[in-house]
Amino acid sequence: LPHNIRNVDGPGFNGCTDDPSQLDECMLNHDETSRVRGTSNLVSSVLDLCGNDVPIIFMADTNIISQKVSVEDIFLSTESINNPLAGLVEFSDGDSPYTCCNEDPPTQFAMDRIAVTHGPVGLKDGGGQLHIRNLNGGASVQGDTIDTFLGNKGYVCNSQEEHAPIVALISYSSSELMQSLPLREA
Numbered sequence: 001l002p003h004n005i006r007n008v009d010g011p012g013f014n015g016c017t018d019d020p021s022q023l024d025e026c027m028l029n030h031d032e033t034s035r036v037r038g039t040s041n042l043v044s045s046v047l048d049l050c051g052n053d054v055p056i057i058f059m060a061d062t063n064i065i066s067q068k069v070s071v072e073d074i075f076l077s078t079e080s081i082n083n084p085l086a087g088l089v090e091f092s093d094g095d096s097p098y099t100c101c102n103e104d105p106p107t108q109f110a111m112d113r114i115a116v117t118h119g120p121v122g123l124k125d126g127g128g129q130l131h132i133r134n135l136n137g138g139a140s141v142q143g144d145t146i147d148t149f150l151g152n153k154g155y156v157c158n159s160q161e162e163h164a165p166i167v168a169l170i171s172y173s174s175s176e177l178m179q180s181l182p183l184r185e186a
Helices: 020-025 040-050 175-180
Strands: 057-061 112-117 129-137 166-173
Touching: 112 129, 112 166
Parallel strands: none
Antiparallel strands: 057 112, 129 166
16 A cells, blocks of 8 residues: 555654554545545455455555554545445454564564455355454564564565565355255255
């Protein structure tokens, strides 16, 4: 996603995702479906492609700075647009890993995120749900070393602006699957 911009002047980096209390200072996109300018096309494309009826897995370099600001905080619905990204849910432990960047000091920002639509989606009976079961990678503490997983040993390319890899285990449950199983007669 593009870098977010505050709608008020301020010193230093002019982002609005340093702290959840600053979110109201974010400059909205032109259709007011996101606190990040330049995302109207993303939102309308997801809505056109997926609507509000299919599960969505969202993986992105969000340029969100604080691990206390969630992807759900960034996307909004309006009276005229039911934005499917407004219902994104991240891993349930509540703290996104620090992933940016391979600099000195490293892992200062929690920019890379994986999220899913969590509520009933995609089925006539409303029974399908995506859940993030596990999330690995990045650093759990700002400035700390990268957690290793699945043989990963940290940064892959060792370039200065490289982000730490993250991986999620995502499951899908559906009551429709249970309903579609044939019953055997005794």
